[in-house]
Amino acid sequence: MDGPTIAASQPIVGISSVDIDGHKKCSRNYEKWTADLHRILCMQGGDDDGSYARNSEAPASAIDLSKPFLVEAINRMKLFRGESSLRIADLGCATGINTLSAVDFLVENLEKRYSNESVKKPEFEAFFSDLPSNDFNTLFRSLPPMNIKGLHQHTRSSINSRRYYAAGVPGSFYDRLFSTGKLHVAISLSALHWMSKIPVAVVDKNSKAWNQGRAWIDSARKEVVEAYAEQSEQDLKAFLHCRAEEMISGGLLYILMAGRPDAEHPEHQLGDPDSRAKHPFTNSMDEAWDDLVTEGLIDEETRDSFNIPAYMRSIEEVRRAFNQCNAFDIGRIEFQRVPEHSKEKQEEWIRDPLSYGRTKANLVRATLKPMIEAHLGSSKLSEEMFKRFETRAAADTKMLHKTCYYGIIVVFAIRKLDFYCNPLHHQYQMSYAQRFVDLQRNRHDPLGDIIVLNFSNANPKRSVASSDDVMTRFAEE
Amino acid sequence: MDGPTIAASQPIVGISSVDIDGHKKCSRNYEKWTADLHRILCMQGGDDDGSYARNSEAPASAIDLSKPFLVEAINRMKLFRGESSLRIADLGCATGINTLSAVDFLVENLEKRYSNESVKKPEFEAFFSDLPSNDFNTLFRSLPPMNIKGLHQHTRSSINSRRYYAAGVPGSFYDRLFSTGKLHVAISLSALHWMSKIPVAVVDKNSKAWNQGRAWIDSARKEVVEAYAEQSEQDLKAFLHCRAEEMISGGLLYILMAGRPDAEHPEHQLGDPDSRAKHPFTNSMDEAWDDLVTEGLIDEETRDSFNIPAYMRSIEEVRRAFNQCNAFDIGRIEFQRVPEHSKEKQEEWIRDPLSYGRTKANLVRATLKPMIEAHLGSSKLSEEMFKRFETRAAADTKMLHKTCYYGIIVVFAIRKLDFYCNPLHHQYQMSYAQRFVDLQRNRHDPLGDIIVLNFSNANPKRSVASSDDVMTRFAEE
Structure with a gap:
């Protein structure tokens, strides 16, 4: 995980x-699914x-x-x-x-x-x-x-x-x-x-x-x-x-x-080499994509154009x-x-590496399935990819013993406090006056107790008050 | 429609x-689906x-x-x-x-x-x-x-x-x-x-x-x-x-x-006898339920316990x-x-009563399908019901000529204006004062321009202002 x-x-x-x-330059599918990703991801x-x-x-x-x-x-x-x-x-x-x-x-x-x-x-x-x-x-x-x-x-x-x-x-x-x-x-x-x-x-x-031959960075x-x-x-x-x-x-x-x-x-x-090697977006993932290419199920361009x-x-x-x-x-x-x-x-998985592969593949399905399906344009093909991933992850028994x-x-x-002030607009001043009263009431709150109000400028003006600022002026109604 | x-x-x-x-007294299914209707309807x-x-x-x-x-x-x-x-x-x-x-x-x-x-x-x-x-x-x-x-x-x-x-x-x-x-x-x-x-x-x-033998009232x-x-x-x-x-x-x-x-x-x-007779919740609906009973697909209790x-x-x-x-x-x-x-x-349907039956059945599906499925406990059986309904509606050619x-x-x-006022709570008065100013500003609005404010009562008090009420008092800050 x-x-x-x-x-x-x-x-x-x-x-x-x-x-x-x-x-x-990239595959047609890539263009298609990335253009409307908010609909499928x-x-x-x-x-x-x-x-x-x-x-x-x-x-x-x-x-x-x-x-x-x-x-x-x-x-x-x-x-x-x-x-x-x-x-x-x-x-x-x-x-x-x-x-x-x-x-x-x-x-x-x-x-x-x-x-x-x-x-x-x-x-x-x-x-x-x-x-x-x-x-x-x-x-x-x-x-x-x-x-x-x-x-x-x-x-x-x-x-x-x-x-x-x-x-x-x-x-x-x-x-x-x-x-x-x-x-x-x-x-x-x-x-x-x-x-x-x-x-x-x-x-x-x-x-x-x-990013040739890699699904991630x-x-x-x-x-x-x-x-x-x-x-x-x-x-x-x-x-x-x-x-x-x-x-x-x-x-x-x-x-x-x-x-x-x-x-x-x-x-x-x-954070560390083992965690990097064991991460589901690295070795097992790249191997699974390579498997699809080797088996002739997809071409290299399709593999290379997939990025997480x-x-x-x-x-x-x-x-x-x-x-x-x-x-x-x-x-x-x-x-x-x-x-x-x-x-x-971890001990359970060491006893049963296949269940480790399944768990890991389900994790990847949970986050990447809609994306990989869209990229491959086929849920069947995407399932083939997850199967390869499962096998690769389960086979990496050396990593099973590492705690990552x-x-x-x-x-x-x-x-922060942030006002767009304009003295020409009466209603703004009203609401700031109200806010100021609220603020005074809440002045024991640890944060957000300093206020800048500037009604002297005839143009709308944005003032941001940070902890270093001070209250400069308060124009009452 | x-x-x-x-x-x-x-x-x-x-x-x-x-x-x-x-x-x-009613059928088991009825109890089941009505108890959790907000989940299925x-x-x-x-x-x-x-x-x-x-x-x-x-x-x-x-x-x-x-x-x-x-x-x-x-x-x-x-x-x-x-x-x-x-x-x-x-x-x-x-x-x-x-x-x-x-x-x-x-x-x-x-x-x-x-x-x-x-x-x-x-x-x-x-x-x-x-x-x-x-x-x-x-x-x-x-x-x-x-x-x-x-x-x-x-x-x-x-x-x-x-x-x-x-x-x-x-x-x-x-x-x-x-x-x-x-x-x-x-x-x-x-x-x-x-x-x-x-x-x-x-x-x-x-x-x-x-309500025996009827799906509606x-x-x-x-x-x-x-x-x-x-x-x-x-x-x-x-x-x-x-x-x-x-x-x-x-x-x-x-x-x-x-x-x-x-x-x-x-x-x-x-509103009128023809519209009543032609309504999808009346004759054709009851006939369709009766058909299911006659054909032995459901018992009378199941029919009688369904109500729209x-x-x-x-x-x-x-x-x-x-x-x-x-x-x-x-x-x-x-x-x-x-x-x-x-x-x-209407003219299209007179030429093709079967398409009229289909349209009507789809209308009923659109509104009642989840309910009827839950009542019958089977989507197959519910589909049988809609088929009977379709046939019955299409067969009622006399009604086809009526405009309903x-x-x-x-x-x-x-x-209306509605205040819970309590003079002990400063913040309430503040917000009413603000509202009053808003209201005065909006006083040309055709509705909602009359206000009752009563801060004299030490207990929280609810005052509702209708068009007949008048502004009685306004306690300024």
Whole structure:
């Protein structure tokens, strides 16, 4: 259970750069599926052995490990005392055990915070967001009935009832998903290492960044890795820019994504040689594609044009994107190493390597099946690929004895104060006056207690207040 | 295309009264499927011949006919000048051509209103709500890309782009779906004539209200009809109560539902004898069930325990529920008669009665298939039922020459002002002060311009302001 297999679904959205830049060197299928990837890519739906719902224990364990971090974030965020309801978004929610439990945990701890500080609890609205290709039907049908005091519920109440209003939001988190300035909390768990698209150069035979014979970038040539790194940087910036617009000042952004240690160069996407070698996107994956070529089931071009759109960032890369966005104050950022599986599981697999192969293949199915099916244009052929992968993974018995790790980066940040002020528009001043009063009331909150207001400028002006800024002026009504 | 076939999906939610009241006289299947109906009932998903998406021309024509009514409602609602975004809910949205076009039309006309009155346009958030059994996946995948100025969209823009943020909300509209006081507009199109459950008495052999040998209530005995009417009344009250809590003062509630003329008693669910006889829930339906019994495919108990949970209200019944709720001012309410199909279609069917039978059977499939499958416990058996229905409908050539109608009730209402005031809570006064300023600013809006504020009472106090009330006092900060 290495890095990217823990991922939820936000890969490859919108117009493929292949179209934009006019490069037409790669296979026809590649052009077709990358152009409309937001329609086909997702974690595998349903709940059979190859579904994401059945293969998301690894993200669950990463999320569990990071829970103290989330609690710290909640305890440091601003309490929105004036608000009757808090809006929470889970970005890249997928469909599985993690989807609901993460939001349940979040709401539970927010409620505790309000309770501890003797502040009236607001209502909660949870927005589960993922690509339109995500299986929202299964997600919606797994929602327990609501249990909120005063509700006129016909439905049975149960221990597993939920304490928030739920909605699903279809779309890519690299675009705007919500109206301006209304989100109080946004979390993204095991999703942001999926890129919005595959860089065109890595599938261009004439480019130095052509990624021949590899499905991913670990240990790839410098140019390939750079193309990925650049796309990854653009994506994270787009993500932060959209969230900056959607989130209210003082709002909490909490991200958990697959990542690499700062010490590692990007061509080493995983933390150590063993973890790299054992990762399902590296050796076994490349061998499986080669098998298909050797057996004459696909040609080399088809193999070479398949690339996995995932990138493991370092803390430094994440920090850089936050700094450039300049709309958030990072509260804490950390790299953590998570064992790929339990000791018991490892011992079981050593006794039965075939079951190890099956498990690993199901993990890959859960995350890559829709993508590989689209690339090969055939579910039968894609199944052949997974079979080769299963055999290759099971045969690599030497690796079975190694305990490997995947890396995650966890970060939380607070949306800075940010005003577009125009003294000509009376209504803006009104709402700022209101916000100022709210702010004064909340002045003991650890973050978000400094405000810049500037009504002297006749043109709309954007002022961003960071911890270093001071309140300059306050124009009362 | 008679009344209930135009319906979207909100039937039968929660605990069946069969469980509550301890009556165990009806068939086992009945108990099973009614207990969990919110999990199985919906308009038929997908897009094949029997899907709701392919059989929703009738609701489309009803919605088209009522568009001037909706425009009037929009022009009479309060403009929310202080709000940066308007929240719109489509309750019982189903999945089909109507779902998106209704919200598109609504947003377009709201934008016009803001533009005409030179008020800055807000953003729009559209919430598509239906039971969790609705096919949200198909709905989400049919959403065109967003096209909002200033968005960082990767997706292609197109003529069919949408100008609102979209979300799906799974749940029954007879329960709370949204947080308190945040909805600006709620519409429900062709959905509210579906009841939350089947009254237990109509499937109880020992009850006077036992509805033997009939699938629906048209021309049924008085007790049967009364049981339906009572359930329908409870449902509408629950619906209005929930919306009253969710909607902001001045918000617009717009409902289009199947209904009957005021002059008709409830046992005459359709407006005239021909329309009643031709309705897909009456003669052909009962004959088809009888055929299954005669052929030995089901027993009488199975036939008798199936009831269609739809009720056509009169304007008087709708008014009564609004009056009892006392949270809305009705702007206008009307009954309209809509021809069941075009003259061309009728002539085509007279030439080819078999195609008429097929069309009619597909209409019934689109609305009742999940329910009938659950009742019979077999999709094969349910298909046999639809085949009998098709044959019976096609054979009734006499009716083919009659032009029939279905009835709809259209109503729009404005959420009254409604405050829970407590002078001990400073923050409440603040927000009322703010609202008062908003209100003064909007004082030329035709509705919602009268306010009651009472801060003199030390206990929380609820004051509802209707058009007859006056502003009594305003306690400034």
